[in-house]
Amino acid sequence: MPKKYHIETKKVPRRLPSIGKFGIVDWREDCANCHNCAKKACIYERYRQEADYIKGLGDVKSLFFECNGCFSCVQKCTKGLLALTVNPVYENMGNSYFTPDIITTTWNQADTASIPVSGAGYRGKFSGTGFDGMWTDMSEIVRPTRDGIHGREYISTAVDIGRKPRVITFNEKGAPLDGLFPLVDIPIPLIIDKMPANYSFPNLLPIFADVAKQTGTMVIMDRKDYEALPAGKEQYLPHIIFHLENDKPLMSPEVMKKIRLVEINDGTDIEKRIRELKTLNPELVIIVRVELDANSEQRVIELAHEPFVEAIHIVADINGNQINVENPKFVKDMMRNIHTSRISKVIYFFFG
Template identity: 75%
Template sequence: MPKKYHIETKKIPRRLPSIGKFGIVDWREDCANCHNCVKKACVYDRYRQETDYIKNLNDINSLFFDCMGCFSCVQKCTKGLLAITVNPVYEHMGSSYFTPDIIATTWNQADTASIPVSGAGYRGKFSGTGFDAMWTDMSEIVRPTRDGIHGREYISTSVDIGRKPRLLTFNEKGILDGKLFSLVELPIPLIIDKLPSKYFFPGLLPVFIETARRTGTMVIIDWENFASIKDEAQRNLANIIFHLDVDKPLIPPEILRQSKLIEISDGANLEKRIREIKTINPDLVIIARVDLDAHGEQRAIELAHQPYIEAIHIVADISGNQVNADKPIFIKDALRRIHTSLVKSGIRDEVTIIAGGGIALAEHLAKQMLCGADLVTVNMPLLIALECRFCQNCRDGFTCPAEIEKISREYGVGRMTNLIAAWHDQVIEVMGAMGIREARRLRGEAGRAMFFEDLEEDTFGRLFGARK
C-alpha cells in the first residue's frame, strides 16, 4: 500500500495576548468580598487562585479574555455586580469578509491543528452571500453513486495540474500514440498563493516555502523575489511555482529546467511566452494567471479553448469579489459559469482550473471545488494563522501590530502547517459526508451541492410567488 498522505503537526502556542470574544466587566464597587464568584462559580477556574495567573500583562488579558461566556459568575455573584459583554477589540477585528469569528477559528486551528468542534448546534445566519449561499449534500441510506466509504483513511485529496488529452489513441500494435502531457500531482487541493503586494512581507517567503515543503504542496512566488531567497529557493524548487509577468524577461533556463510548474500572468504575449518556455523544458506545466475583472470570466473560457493552455488560475480579490467592479460577482458564481461553459464545450477535462481569492475557511475550499475548481489557492488565512488581526495596517503602510516580520521560522511554519492540516481534515469530513472518495471527483460535482436560489425557488417560490 502506498504511503498515506499525512501532515506532521505539533502545538504552536501564540506569541501575543489572546483576544477573546467575551470580556468580564467587574464592578468592584459594593463588592462584599464574599468570593463566591472567585471560588465557586467559574467552572473554568479562571478566577481561582487569581494571583497565580497574573504575572505579566499577557496573563491579565488571558484571565479576562479566556472567558467562555457561560454567565455563571454573573448569575451567581452574591451582589449581582458582575457583567459580561462582547469584547470590543474582538468585534472590531477583521473585515466584513474575514469576520472576527473566522479570525478566531483560524487562530485556534493554527494553535493545535485540530478541527474546530463545538456544541449546541448552528448559531449563524440562515444563509448569506458567496459561499454562505450554498450547502454541501450528504449521502443518506441509499445512493447508487456513492463510493461506499468505510473510513476516512480511504479518502484521497490528491489532484492533478496540467492538460489531459480528450481521448487516448492507440496505434495498430495497441501502443499509445504520441506522448501524454505532463501532470503535476499535489496531495492536497491547495496551493499557497503569493500575498497581494500591499500585504507583502518579504521575510515570510522562506516560511511559505518551508510550509509548502512540509505539507507537500507548492507556493507561488514572484520571480522578482528570487534573488532575496536564492539558496532557499534553489533547494526547494519542487515546492515553488515562480510567477512571471508575461512581459518581463524570461526566467533563466537552468531554473526552468528544474521547475515543475510556472505561472505566467495573462497578456498579449502569453502564447509566445508559453512556447518559449516549452522549448526550454517541454515537461514544465504552465499556469496562466487571469484576474477576475470585467473580462476575467470570458477570458478564462477563451483561454481554456486554446490548445497551448494547460492550467488557468483565475484570481478574485481577497474577499472573493470581482476586481474593479461596482457590483462585483463572486468567485463561486464565476467559477460555476466557467465550469459549465467548458463542460458544454466538451473540454472541461482538458484544462485545470485553479481558483484564488475568497477562501477563508476549509468549507470554502470544498465549496469552490464543487462549483468547478480543480483546486484553490490560499494566502490571507495563512497570514491570519500568524496572528494577523486583519487590521490592514500593512496595506496602508503602517507597522504591523502583530509584528509578523519578527516571527521565528519554526513558529511561522508550524502554525501555517497546522492550519493546512486542520483544513485537510475538515475537507475529508465533508467529503466523507458527501460519499466522495476522491478530491478529483469533487470538482464541479454540482449534484452534491445545494444552492440557496434553487432551494428557495423550489420550495418557498412555489408557495409564495416571486421573491421581492
C-alpha cells in the first residue's frame, strides 16, 4: 500500500490493566488434581500467567480482568469447580451512551492498533439508537484488497474545510476570474476537539499535537494549551486550530500567519470578528463554534446562509446529545435536519 495511505502504528504495553468483562471463580476445594487440568487448556494462557501476575501484588486483579470468556475451562473441569461470572466493575463502567462494551472495544483497538471492528453486525432495518441507526455504504472499505476494473481502488477519506464556489469562471490565461476561497484539506474526516473542562488531561496535549501532525489532521486548542506545549511547538502550528475566545488576546501576528484554521464562538458580532481575523491572514479559514442547545438547529441554518461564514463546528455533549435540553435530540438527527434544510454550501460538522 502506498505510504500516503498508511498510518504507522506499533503495539505498546498497557500502562494500566484494562477492566475485563469476565472473571473466573475458582473453588479450589474438592479439586481432583486431574492429570491434565482443564486450566492448562486455556487458549489465552490465563492460568499459566497467574504466577507472573501474583509477583506484582498491585496487578493481581488484572488476571481476573483478562479472561476472554471462552468457557473452555468451565466446561472441561472434571469436577465442575470453575464458574464464569460477569465482572461487576465492568458492568458499572461508562454510561448509557459509552457502554462497557464500547469502552472495552475502544481499549482493545487502542492496544492493538488494529482495524476498528465492533458490534455484532447489522441486525435489521435501521436498527439501534444514536449512530447505530445510521447507514453508511463502505463496501470498498471492508474489502480493501478488491481490484476494480481500473486496477486497485482506493477511497479518499480527505475532506475540504471552507467555502467552494458554485461556478468558477476562468480568464483567458486560465486563472479563476474571481479568485478562490481559502480551503484546508485534511486526509481523514476527524479533528481532535478541545477536552471538556471536567475531562481535561494536560499531559495528553503534546500527544494530541503529535497525533495531529503524524496523521495530517488538526487539533483544537486554546492559546494557554499551546503555550504549555514543550519546546519546538512551532512544528505543530499547521495542525492546530486555535479556539479564540472573544475576550482573550489573539496569538502573535507571526503565529497567526502560520496557522490555517481558527475557531471562534458564535455571537452577535461574528461578522466583524471574522473580518478582523482575515486582515491578519487572508488565507485563514474561520470556523464558527455552535453549541447544540435548544435553539441551535435554526441558528446553524441561519449561519450557513451567511456569505461570511466558511465553516461551522456543531458541538454536542460528550454523549452526542443536545445540551441543556430535557429530552435531547441526538447529534446525528440534528445534523440531518440541518443538512436537509437546503443548505447549499459546504459545512463541516463534528462534535466533541
